[in-house]
Amino acid sequence: MLRVEHLSKSFGGVRATKDVSIDFPAGSLTAIIGPNGAGKTTFFNLISGHVRPDEGRVLFDGADIVGLSSLEVVRRGMARAFQVAALFPSLTVREALTAAVVSHRRGSARVLSRFPVPEAVRRADAIMEMLGLGPKAEILSANLSHGDQKLLDIGLALAMEPKVLLLDEPTAGMGPEERWRMIGKVHDLWRATGMTVLFIEHDMDIVFRIAQAIHVLKYGAVLARGTPDEIRRNQDVIDAYLGTDHRLSETVGEA
Known part of the structure; x- marks a missing residue:
């Protein structure tokens, strides 16, 4: 459905995205996480046509969409909530x-x-x-x-x-109750439609609760990828982002 190959982007002397390759299967629900400044929103900007990469390809339904306008990307079937x-x-x-x-x-x-x-x-x-x-x-x-x-x-x-829906921090600015209501709607939407959904989220309880797969960015590069259980126990991710609380706590049950 959506495949990113060797995507890189620099702004001035800062390399915001570094050789990122990720495959998002049709119908998947994937979280993109990482510390502030990891390049998560830049990554969304690159795949949705808002910013053109310096290198790499974005394959959507087998066609390279790099260079298309964001409007044309929407017409091809990728939509985004900001x-x-x-x-x-x-x-x-x-x-x-x-x-x-x-x-x-x-x-x-x-x-x-x-x-x-x-x-x-x-x-x-x-x-x-x-x-x-x-x-x-x-x-x-x-x-x-x-x-x-x-x-x-x-x-x-x-x-x-859309065939692919990008959600950039859908729970940002919400209190706990409203946050869980929102993410429940997102999960229900994904199950009801079968769309491919990618979301950026800082609340790790939410990420571990609903994501099928997680990709962790750090300084614009992929630090780790895996299931919620694998990411929770990845020492590099713990050191860079999660801290020890998530390693030691029990995995939240599936929605």
């Missing part, structure tokens, strides 16, 4: 999702149509139902709670009908 939600603040939840669906399916000329295509409204309602946003359908996006804004941002990505 750490800071990118919303339509003056639109209701239903209006925002409907506009996104219309934009994707019909072209930007009809985004502001006064009478949206019924099919687009049905798709928007289905996304709301999937994410538990149905009761918030008529609330302005700007008036949603932080957690619901993040869910709406994921919904806007789903409106692009």
Whole structure:
């Protein structure tokens, strides 16, 4: 589905990504973790077309997508929800999702149509139902709670009908209860759709709870990769990122 080969990127004299090669099988749920400055968001920027790598390939459904615009990458089937939600603040939840669906399916000329295509409204309602946003359908996006804004941002990505979904710190800025609610929605979404999902996350309890595979970055390079149990016990990862608490504690049960 998605394969990254020898990806490298420098900004000035700083090498942000160093010869990264990772394979993401179709239908997988993968966490990208690492200390601050490890290159996680840069990695997402490279594979989603927001930044062009200096070297390497990004193979999506067998085709190299390096050099394509981020819009064309979306059209190929890769969508992204950002750490800071990118919303339509003056639109209701239903209006925002409907506009996104219309934009994707019909072209930007009809985004502001006064009478949206019924099919687009049905798709928007289905996304709301999937994410538990149905009761918030008529609330302005700007008036949603932080957690619901993040869910709406994921919904806007789903409106692009992706095969691969990138989530950049989906629980950032949330309290414990809201964080677990969010990650439960992400896990349910993954199981319901069979999409390939990649997510960046700092909360290791969440990572160990839901990820099938984990790739650890440090200074832009892959430090380790493996199952949650393997990563929890990897001494290099413990020294660089986790600390001893995660090595000594029991693995959290599967969701």
